[in-house]
Amino acid sequence: MTPTATAPSTEEPAARPRFGLGFAAVCGGMFLANLASGISSVAFPWLATSVTDSALLISGVAMLLELPWLLASLPAGVFIDRTNHRWTLAVTHVFRALVATGVALAVAFGSTPLALIYTVAFLIGSATVVNENTSQVVIPRLVPSSLLERANGYLVMTDTVGGLFIGPWLGGLLLGSSLMLPFVFEGGLFGLAAALMVFVVLAPRNRDRPKRTVRAEMAEGLRYFWNHRQLRTLGLFLGLLNLSSAIAVSTQVLFAQTILGLGAAQFGLLFLAGGVGAMLGAWLTSTLERRLGARRILLISLAGNAATSLAIGVASNAVVVAVAIAGGGMLSTIWNVLTVSYRQRIVPEEMMGRVNSIYRLLAWGPLPLGSVLGGLIVTGSEVLTDREFGLRTPLILAALIATVLTVIGFSKLKDGIWSPDYHAGSEPAGQPGEETSGQPGGEK
Template identity: 25%
Template sequence: MGVTSDSPVASAPKLRRYPPFVRFWLASTVSDFGTYITSVALSVLILVTMNGTALDQGLVNAARWAPYLLFGLVAGVWIDRLPRRTVLIGGDLGRGLILAGVALASAAGVLSVPALVILIFAFGTLALTSDAAHQSLLPQLVPRTLLTKANARLQQSDTVAQTTGGAVAGGLVTLVTAPFALLLDAASYFLSAAVLHTLERPSQAPVHSGQRLHRKVAEGLRWVYRHPYLTPLACSTHIWFVGSSILGTVLPAVILNDLGMGAVGLGLVMGCAGIGAVIGTTVSTRLGHRWGTGRTMVMARIAQPVAIALVALAPVVAGGPRTGESYASPLQWTGDIWVAIALVGTGQLFFGAAMGVEGPLEMGYCQAVTPDGLIARMSATMRSVNRGMIVIGAPLGGLLATTAGAGTALWASFAVLLLASIVLLCSKFRSARIEDQQLTDDEALTR
């Protein structure tokens, strides 16, 4: 399954010539569609079905990502020792069972917020192992010169899923309720596992070493935090995740509770972000080649707080929170509600576009400059700290929204995202170019 090539990007073969990647792409796409249905369904389940608060939403979000903070560094070493395809299949099956359990418990009326936190923590633990295996398997499926393009294709699928999945989820949750919508995501994980099972076992054996665990973890940390370009990128991204998690916690509460637009409104807003992301990922590789990886990512990151400023203006335009009011159908929305959702939708459109531009470039750059034996640990290091920031930001966003109002929480997200962009702008990463820094396949094998 491994591929070796050091051809220039311009003459690199098409991704469709690598059937294992095509199947891997299909499995990822199937799972992505279910994930965005779950994003809407869980928010409605917590805030509407269970009558929860923004703080409850924040606690569940934190539980989803806490395993990255607790086990993330060890996961990278563990994944290096195991067949990555097996880890991915097991992660998909386990997450499907957990979501099915959440749906059945909720339908039976026995689901509480503490129980949901525990179940989502288990879900996040499996997601952690799958994420590490996902990123470390990709370089075995395509040449390193195609990594940025491969990541762009994966993210395009993700953003298409976000566009349609979010919009469909709103209507689906309205029709069949949130618990049963979760069963669809469970089915998507089972289908993804079935597709992954068709992949041949990697020809490259898992990495084994006589090094002790703490030394292997330290090696991954040193690679990320001593690299002249990865270090500022990592620090900026850590800050970004705090701001993004505040937004992710507060926005569903604004749509469902403050503006009363229901699951349909939340699905439409998520669809706007998905449309923007499709646009961003479509032009990402082209912009990266024209302007350079670093400069393009800096510009995309600066655009994001500007987009969130539009979102923060929406509750003001709507005349403040409309607690107790609910408009299940867009036909019931008043003029100021339409203006508010236009602001939120436009902000999410630009935010998604900026994320779509930077996502493939960031992932491709990190993979290209990292030797294959360190990719799992590099990925685990970055992801564990990034997701650890969500454990801080999500409850903080819920607490701010509960005590000071959603508007204050949204402006806090704006401020943190602005800080993240300034950190990247003022670093040497702004001059980074993947063409100058990446390792070829032959060089990677000698490291």
């Protein structure tokens, strides 16, 4: 029997999904903006130390940088759902560039009272709330669903590396040359981030919905979020972790000066190691999720958070602290990539801004409270004991909070994203007000 000839196929293989120019612009802008914010995180407290040496007053700077997450998140979510995302990103970048430039001029003229530092910190923090929420909301409009983990890995890496590690290091380096220089760089970086938004092109959204009050739309988002058990749990957990982190970080500049004996440049360099950890976490998330599952990764992140806080709290060596910060950077990046992708998949597009803002309100809203508590804890502890023990106390407390959350996660949370059978990309899409389990069942 003669074999039948098979005609060559004329169909082209399906193109692999890829990132476009718009995503690259948003990611690049987010990196530059977070680099600027990282400079702020060092420069503003250091500027405050030129005015006062009170731990409580210095912690107020960190508190006001983060207070807008508590005050502005809910109305910001409604604003984001109603507005043009591209213009929102551009305008918030430009606003922060102008404010940072104003601070540089004030430093140059020798007029930086604490009230000015507080006011500027609050203004920059307010614009950051709107900008960062919009950056997360816009990603599902720029990349296919199959690339969400990778896309969010890049975004979380730029946030962590730029904002928490390279930015503080660069801020410390610049402070070693001039008190004004960090704010000049900060303004320039925000300006460059705004310029990149020219390359962001978004398809029109369907905004044909009945006009309602801001209060009604906020209530709708709140109902959806609170009725979704997994989102609610993740938000509460992250809020407590960030509360403990803010308690520790608010007086970190004093910890570095008093216990580690670091100068400004060395203080910034201390955090550069964390950038390596964050990059490693972003690259490993997808692989670890496939091999270990989301539940194990989340629990390891909780336990690791406790271990790193404890290690820093008992250490007196800058190298040990740097290694612990690197580990914390890796674990926090992995946690964020998984949970942000989960949120982007299950929340309806028309409600993404509100639900994302509510989640981040719970996650970031405790930061100003934690900053104040950190200052109070150090002030109270050093009165009862000494300054060194007072500066270590917030880190020990942070480790204790993370340990309690780890125990709860192991013993109580076993469904949805916490299920042993859960894998990223298997979330069923929920409707407003409907609680979804997050169990495997196909993406819709």
